[in-house]
Amino acid sequence: MAQNQGRASIIFDRPPRIIGAASIVGEKEGEGPLGHLFDCIEKDPKFGKDTWEEAESELQLRTARKAMEKSGMNEEQLRYLFAGDLLAQGIATSYGIMELQIPLFGLYGACSTCGESLSLAAMAVGGGFADCAMALTSSHFASAEREFRFPLEYAGQRPLSTTWTVTGAGGFVLAAGDSAAASQAHVQIGGITTGKIVDYGVKDSMHMGAAMAPAAADTIFQHLKDTGREVSDYDCILTGDLGSIGQTILKDLLFDQGIDLQNRHDDCGILIFDPEKQDTHAGGSGCGCAATVLAAYVLPRIERGEWQRVLFVPTGALLSKVSFNEGQSIPGIAHAVVLERC
Numbered sequence: 001m002a003q004n005q006g007r008a009s010i011i012f013d014r015p016p017r018i019i020g021a022a023s024i025v026g027e028k029e030g031e032g033p034l035g036h037l038f039d040c041i042e043k044d045p046k047f048g049k050d051t052w053e054e055a056e057s058e059l060q061l062r063t064a065r066k067a068m069e070k071s072g073m074n075e076e077q078l079r080y081l082f083a084g085d086l087l088a089q090g091i092a093t094s095y096g097i098m099e100l101q102i103p104l105f106g107l108y109g110a111c112s113t114c115g116e117s118l119s120l121a122a123m124a125v126g127g128g129f130a131d132c133a134m135a136l137t138s139s140h141f142a143s144a145e146r147e148f149r150f151p152l153e154y155a156g157q158r159p160l161s162t163t164w165t166v167t168g169a170g171g172f173v174l175a176a177g178d179s180a181a182a183s184q185a186h187v188q189i190g191g192i193t194t195g196k197i198v199d200y201g202v203k204d205s206m207h208m209g210a211a212m213a214p215a216a217a218d219t220i221f222q223h224l225k226d227t228g229r230e231v232s233d234y235d236c237i238l239t240g241d242l243g244s245i246g247q248t249i250l251k252d253l254l255f256d257q258g259i260d261l262q263n264r265h266d267d268c269g270i271l272i273f274d275p276e277k278q279d280t281h282a283g284g285s286g287c288g289c290a291a292t293v294l295a296a297y298v299l300p301r302i303e304r305g306e307w308q309r310v311l312f313v314p315t316g317a318l319l320s321k322v323s324f325n326e327g328q329s330i331p332g333i334a335h336a337v338v339l340e341r342c
Contacts, residue, residue: 005191005226005227006222006225006226006227007222007225007226008193008194008195008196008219008222008223008226009191009192009193009194009222009223009226009227010123010191010192010193011190011191011227012122012126012188012189012190012191013126014126014176014177014178015122015126015177015188015189015190015191015340015342016121016122016125016126016174016175016176016177016182016188016189017174017175017176017177017182017185017187017188017189017342018172018173018174018185018187018188018189018299018339019071019072019073019132019173019174019175019181019182019184019185020067020068020069020070020071020072020073020172020173021067021070021170021171021172021173021294021295021299022039022063022064022066022067022069022070022170022171022295023037023038023039023040023063023168023169023170023171023291023292023295023296024038024039024040024041024042024059024062024063024066024168024169024292025038025040025041025042025166025167025168025288025292026041026042026045026140026141026166026167026168027041027042027043027045028141028164028167028273028278029041029166029167029168029272029273029284029292031277031278032272032273032274032278033271033272033273033274034271034272034292034293034296034297037296037297037300038168038292038296039066039070039295039296040062040066042059045141045142045167047059047062052140052142052143052146053087053091053092053095053140053143054095055140055142055143056085056087056092056096056138056139056140056143056169057091057092057093057095057096058096059092059096059138059140059167059168059169060083060085060092060093060096060097060136060137060138060169061096061097061099061100062169063136063138063169063170063171064081064083064096064097064100064134064136064171066171067134067136067171067172067173068134068171068173070173071173071175071181072181073132073173073181075100075101075102077131077132078102078132078133078134078173079103079124079129079130079131079132079133080102080103080104080105080121080124080129080130080133080134081097081100081102081103081104081105081133081134081136082104082105082107082116082117082118082120082121082124082133082134082135082136083097083104083105083106083107083117083134083135083136083137084106084107084108084109084113084116084117084137084287085113085137085138085139085287086110086111086139086143086144086147086148086165086286086287087143087144087147088147088320088321090106090107090108092138092140092143093106093136093138094106096138097136102134105120107120107137109314109316109333109335110287110316110317110318110319110333111139111208111212111240111241111285111286111287111289111290111314111315111316111317112195112240112290112314112315112316112333112334112335113137113287113314113316114135114137114170114240114287114290114291114294114314115195115240115290115312115313115314115334115335115336115337116314116335117135117136117137118135118172118174118189118192118312118337119192119194119335119337120135121133121134121135121172121174122174122189122192122337123192125174125175125176126176126189128176131175131176131179131181132173132174132175132176132179132181133173133174134171134172134173134174135171135172135174136169136170136171136172137169137170137287137288137291138168138169138170138287138288138291139165139166139167139168139169139286139287139288139289140165140167140286140288141164141165141166141167141286142167144165144286145165147321148205148319148320148321162206162207162208163208163209163241163243163269163280163283163284163285164273164278164280164283164284164285165284165285165286165288165289166241166272166284166285166286166288166289166292167286167288168286168288168289168291168292169288169291169292170288170290170291170292170294170295171291171295172294172295174189177342185342186302186303186341186342187299187302187303187339187340187341187342188339188340188341188342189337189338189339189340190309190338190339190340191227191337191338192335192336192337192338193219193222193223193226193227193335193336194335195215195218195219195222195333195334195335195336196218196219196333197215197318197331197332197333198214198215198218198331198332198333199214199329199330199331199332200214200329200332201329202329202330203327203328203329203330204330205319205330207245208241208242208243208246208285208317208330209242209243209244209245209246209247209249209283210245210246210249211317211319211330211331211332212241212242212246212315212316212317212332212334213242213246213247213249213250213253213315213332214249214253214332215315215316215331215332215333215334216239216242216246216250216313216315216332216334217250217253217254217257218334219313219334219335219336220237220254220259220311220313220334220336221254221257221259223311223336224259231259231260231261231262231264232264233309234264234309234310234311235264235306235307235308235309235310236264236265236266236298236307236310236311237261237264237265237266237310237311237313238265238266238267238268238293238298238310238311238312238313239265239266239267239268239269239313239314239315239334240267240268240269240285240289240290240313240314240315240316240334241267241268241269241283241284241285241286241289241290241314241315242267242269242283242315243267243269243270243283243284243285244267244270244275244283246267246269246315247265247267247270250265251265267283268284268289268290268293268294268314269283269284269285269289270283270284271293271297272284272289272292272293290312290314290315291314294312298310298312298339299339302339302340302341303341305341307341308340308341309338309339309340309341310338310339310340311336311337311338311339312336312337312338312339313334313335313336313337314334314335315332315333315334316332316333316334317330317331317332318330318331318332318333319331
């Protein structure tokens with residue numbers, strides 16, 4: 001059902017297919033360059049709830065339901081749900097999708113969670129352990145600010161190196177490639193490369209690009225080594241949320257290892273906001289950044305045949321309030337998913 005490749009990669013013999021994808025974002029994301037592509041733009045930042053955390057749970061639930069609607073599946077047909085968010089103990093996920101009653105694997109990979117959830121869902125489906133599974137993740141600007149930085153009421157200054165946590169969620173329904181449910185799908189997951197923790201000693205929580213870029217470089221390097229592929233084998237190598245500064249660091253790190261990304265690289269955090277018109281500084285970040293851009297922008301381009309193969313590499317900064325306040329550095333991790341037109 002799958003073939004191990006090198007140290008950290010898997011190539012699927014019968015690749016699972018993405019049969020439905022959904023994206024829901026907040027108003028600021030809807031005002032960005034990709035605004036016309038998202039399934040829904042919610043103008044109420046609290047999504048009709050009393051707290052930011054409840055708002056993110058509602059955001060995740062709506063996205064899960066939208067993904068099921070677009071895939072033609074329901075809760076009973078999904079064997080597993082792989083989901084996560086940025087909040088302590090994954091509470092946005094726990095409370096958000098509780099009522100769906102789908103067997104759940106709760107995940108935390110920080111902003112790399114979309115790659116982690118897609119990888120595990122693909123392994124479950126590709127390995128024959130599930131006919132259908134969903135990968136789901138979310139983030140919310142206000143809940144993340146309260147979790148990792150300051151309550152919004154503090155009105156703290158943001159340095160130019162910061163990225164803006166995306167209010168958004170992305171959901172993806174996967175089905176076995178040879179199943180009837182997948183017969184009309186045009187995007188498959190051809191393989192994955194699982195990242196490892198990389199720590200360059202960055203301690204600035206306002207500089208996520210610097211903390212995550214080394215992990216992205218490590219995973220991309222490992223993927224190319226494991227598979228024997230070149231950068232030119234991909235129409236695009238797309239990282240999750242390095243932003244403009246992190247992108248420069250990534251290219252420099254890979255160039256030092258003999259890999260030139262040339263014009264093949266882009267970043268979801270750069271794509272989702274307009275730096276000239278929106279005050280997001282270095283770009284976007286958060287679990288919802290990579291997830292919403294993948295659902296709304298990347299998958300349709302593959303479906304239309306504009307891209308044949310994309311290496312999707314969401315990146316995560318593995319910090320917490322405790323680790324930061326104790327003066328620890330910020331390790332990073334990145335997971336790569338091979339998306340192919342079929």
